[in-house]
Amino acid sequence: MKLNRGRMLTSMPGPSVIPERVLSAMHTAMPNIYEGALIDTSVSVFDELPAIAKTSGRAFMAISNGHGAWEMALTNTLCRGDHVLVLESGRFAIGWGNQANVLGAEIEVLNAPARGAIDPQAVEERLRADTDHKIKAVLAVQVDTASGVWNDIAEIGRVIRASGHPALFMVDCIASLGCVEYRMDDWSVDVTVGGSQKGLMVPPGLGIVWAGEKAMSAHKRADMRTPYWDWTARQSNDAHYLRYCGTAPIQHIYAMRTALDMITEEGLEAVWARHAVFADAVRAAVEAWSAPGGLEFNIIDPAHRSDSTTTVLTGSIDAERLCRVCEDGAGLTLGIGLGDFAGRAFRIGHMGHLNPTMVLGTLATIEAALGAMDAPVGSSGATAAARVVSDALKS
Numbered sequence: 001m002k003l004n005r006g007r008m009l010t011s012m013p014g015p016s017v018i019p020e021r022v023l024s025a026m027h028t029a030m031p032n033i034y035e036g037a038l039i040d041t042s043v044s045v046f047d048e049l050p051a052i053a054k055t056s057g058r059a060f061m062a063i064s065n066g067h068g069a070w071e072m073a074l075t076n077t078l079c080r081g082d083h084v085l086v087l088e089s090g091r092f093a094i095g096w097g098n099q100a101n102v103l104g105a106e107i108e109v110l111n112a113p114a115r116g117a118i119d120p121q122a123v124e125e126r127l128r129a130d131t132d133h134k135i136k137a138v139l140a141v142q143v144d145t146a147s148g149v150w151n152d153i154a155e156i157g158r159v160i161r162a163s164g165h166p167a168l169f170m171v172d173c174i175a176s177l178g179c180v181e182y183r184m185d186d187w188s189v190d191v192t193v194g195g196s197q198k199g200l201m202v203p204p205g206l207g208i209v210w211a212g213e214k215a216m217s218a219h220k221r222a223d224m225r226t227p228y229w230d231w232t233a234r235q236s237n238d239a240h241y242l243r244y245c246g247t248a249p250i251q252h253i254y255a256m257r258t259a260l261d262m263i264t265e266e267g268l269e270a271v272w273a274r275h276a277v278f279a280d281a282v283r284a285a286v287e288a289w290s291a292p293g294g295l296e297f298n299i300i301d302p303a304h305r306s307d308s309t310t311t312v313l314t315g316s317i318d319a320e321r322l323c324r325v326c327e328d329g330a331g332l333t334l335g336i337g338l339g340d341f342a343g344r345a346f347r348i349g350h351m352g353h354l355n356p357t358m359v360l361g362t363l364a365t366i367e368a369a370l371g372a373m374d375a376p377v378g379s380s381g382a383t384a385a386a387r388v389v390s391d392a393l394k395s
């Protein structure tokens with residue numbers, strides 16, 4: 001039976017739910033693109049974006065998705081033939097690394113242990129062994145949206161510093177900014193990559209890159225630079241349109257302005273704390289459901305399960321059917337398993353504009369779908385999650 005009337009809910013790990021306020025801000029007639037309110041709004045967004053990554057560096061924004069932001073980060077800082085160390089822990093760091101390779105870098109991959117996070121000690125050992133400083137950049141992802149892992153960027157930054165290695169540290173925070181604690185400057189990150197469509201609550205279409213001082217120095221030497229992504233042109237004060245290398249993404253600028261206002265009103269630290277509660281609720285549910293032959297966490301160490309996305313292995317349960325029952329029967333869209341996880345996992349996104357109704361609704365719906373499939377489950381995940389929310393509401 002199909003019960004999927006009412007408002008559909010997306011609980012994929014991005015694109016995430018867009019707040020009505022953000023959608024309304026986009027509903028605007030075309031303004032003057034050369035002067036006035038649009039330019040003022042755009043400048044205010046550029047000025048405030050560094051606070052989201054906790055950096056005194058500079059933010060660049062392009063009309064692109066996350067892949068474009070990756071390319072902006074690489075082409076502005078690297079030279080052809082540079083050796084790049086890719087810290088892989090799922091699917092996305094290697095995607096970024098492969099892009100670097102196509103652009104002319106040599107890549108070396110350091111894999112996290114299966115179903116685990118990057119080992120900072122292994123990074124330190126590799127960098128200390130690189131005595132002639134062949135490695136020019138280290139690429140990592142804070143939250144890998146395929147595996148659901150959270151990597152300890154603070155600790156990786158610390159070991160890079162401790163090793164005295166001069167490589168640039170570049171971090172993909174596409175699935176974690178605006179969800180999970182992140183401190184670019186304190187953690188010695190030189191380049192941060194983000195996208196509009198997850199924790200930042202804006203539709204896909206804005207790629208954002210934050211560059212610190214060391215990255216801006218590397219930019220002067222970089223020979224991978226191309227006209228569209230080039231930071232030098234995008235810093236120009238001659239005409240505002242150069243910041244976007246052409247026509248500005250007008251409606252996205254208004255959306256981003258409103259999303260930044262919403263984050264400021266709540267407080268970035270409060271946003272992180274809210275995400276931590278919802279992540280605990282999701283984890284309590286998965287823990288309760290877990291059963292031999294049934295569901296289990298992909299990431300084994302609880303300390304490395306991310307606060308923005310959870311990847312659940314489905315064992316003997318048909319993952320695709322579970323997603324289908326949730327969507328077609330109940331109006332809930334979950335994330336499917338990506339890459340190697342296809343058909344044997346589903347993902348719950350708990351990022352962005354969420355309240356307990358949405359998170360508990362998602363979990364209770366998954367539980368109902370599991371029940372409809374006569375899937376083996378331990379105990380009630382919805383009840384366990386509600387307990388986490390009760391405790392948070394009490395505090």
Ligand SMILES: Cc1ncc(COP(=O)(O)O)c(C=O)c1O
Nearest residue numbers: 065066067092143145174175195
């Ligand atoms: C961690 C991470 N990096 C990069 C990307 C790629 O972003 P996009 O699909 O916007 O190009 C994604 C997309 O899901 C992601 O989750």
